[in-house]
Amino acid sequence: MRIATWNVNSVRSRIDRVMGVLERHDLDVLLLQETKCRDDQFPMLDLAAKGYELAHHGLNQWNGVAIISRVGIEDVAVGFPSMPGFGEPIAPEARAIGATCGGVRVWSLYIPNGREIDHPHYHYKLDWLSRLRDDATGWLADDADAQILLAGDWNIAPTDDDVWDVAFFEGRTHVTAPERAAFQAIVDAGFSDVVRPFTPGPGVYTYWDYTQLRFPKKQGMRIDFALASPALASRVTDAMIDREERKGKGASDHAPVVVTLD
């Protein structure tokens, strides 16, 4: 079984690349973030022809998360139970969707960006991660053998090796101590990064800004992660970051992250 996560940055503008990623990696499950469309706008025709089912949660042009699966989609959950909204008045956001696919509970997660340190969105980001940690801790408490994958765009570089220049990020989000602590708290709850052992750093990234020729200059960030529960982590036999997908005209600014299970 093979599962990938990818911040696609608009599924409508990149459906051909989505089909290519599914085929190239022989994916059973693809978790997407930033689909940037409502449920009724999702381009499903080619996917259905290839035997894939869809669970999508999209409300507007900004967010949107999806699960594409050819091994079934059961018990779909729109958001995790304690997930907070954002804004004034507080509005729900399409940043998490969960389902059981082929016996694995998968979550496609689009963690809030944070925008700027101490911006209201930054505090929302930390609250969002704290509530995810609390819920995920409960899932493992209910069933220590649960096979759960928390995967997506975390908008956090957990270590200095995960950014191209530490000095550049001073005073910016994604690398601050509270964000890194929030990420580590989920690791401490029992969810381990199953990709890093197969893609050791530094200099290994999943995201490159569109501007400033960041990709050809190899100036990226590792911010997309697949965190697995203990029972699922023990099944992982391989993982890779599909840097090739970032090349060429019409690429997303993120690369797919692919995990292979026994």
Add this chain to the structure above:
DNA sequence: ATGGTTGTATAACAA
């Protein structure tokens, strides 16, 4: 040069 690029509800936007 608070600059560049890309997405879409084309905005005094979000990423």
